[in-house]
Amino acid sequence: MKKCFSVIICVVCILTLFACGKKANPIVLPQSSDVVSVDVIDGENTVNCSDKTWIDEVISGLSDSKPTNRESVQDFPQVDNYIKVELNSQTEKTTVFVYKDKGKFYVEQPYNGIYIIDSDLYKMFWELY
Numbered sequence: 001m002k003k004c005f006s007v008i009i010c011v012v013c014i015l016t017l018f019a020c021g022k023k024a025n026p027i028v029l030p031q032s033s034d035v036v037s038v039d040v041i042d043g044e045n046t047v048n049c050s051d052k053t054w055i056d057e058v059i060s061g062l063s064d065s066k067p068t069n070r071e072s073v074q075d076f077p078q079v080d081n082y083i084k085v086e087l088n089s090q091t092e093k094t095t096v097f098v099y100k101d102k103g104k105f106y107v108e109q110p111y112n113g114i115y116i117i118d119s120d121l122y123k124m125f126w127e128l129y
Contacts, residue, residue: 024067024111024113027096032059033088041084047128057085058124062096065115077108083125098125107108 037050038058068125076082082099085107097108098117105122110112 023069024071024115026067026113027062027065027107027109027115028112029059029062029093030050030087030089030094031054034091035059035087036090037088039084039088040125041086042129044058047072049128054124058085058121061118061121061124062107063119068106068112068114068116072108072110072112072114076109079105082108085125098122 004036006030032055035055037048038055042049077097077099079099079101082097085096085098087096095110097110098121099106099108100122105117105119106114107117107121
């Protein structure tokens with residue numbers, strides 16, 4: 001009886017630890033209809049895209065991103081190779097960073113969260129160069 005009770009307590013403690021992991025806040029993006037252009041910046045290279053179909057695909061892909069337990073606590077990602085993406089609307093600019101780390105694809109919104117994205121969305125940005 002004592003052994004069974006100890007096992008149950010251990011299982012409950014482990015499940016509690018996994019359940020307590022805080023997910024990132026939802027990604028904050030402008031409405032697709034408000035975005036007039038997107039600047040994709042890789043180092044010193046900048047590509048500006050104002051094609052509405054492409055912008056709609058980008059916003060849709062970013063909106064479908066899945067939150068992770070990782071936090072964004074700096075202005076830039078802590079990886080070597082990333083692309084800066086600026087979503088430009090009439091009134092504001094929203095900045096996110098897209099990168100690959102350990103075989104997974106991410107979008108990071110500074111001080112908001114880190115999200116997993118589809119590899120196709122990642123490739124859409126790199127194909128501009």
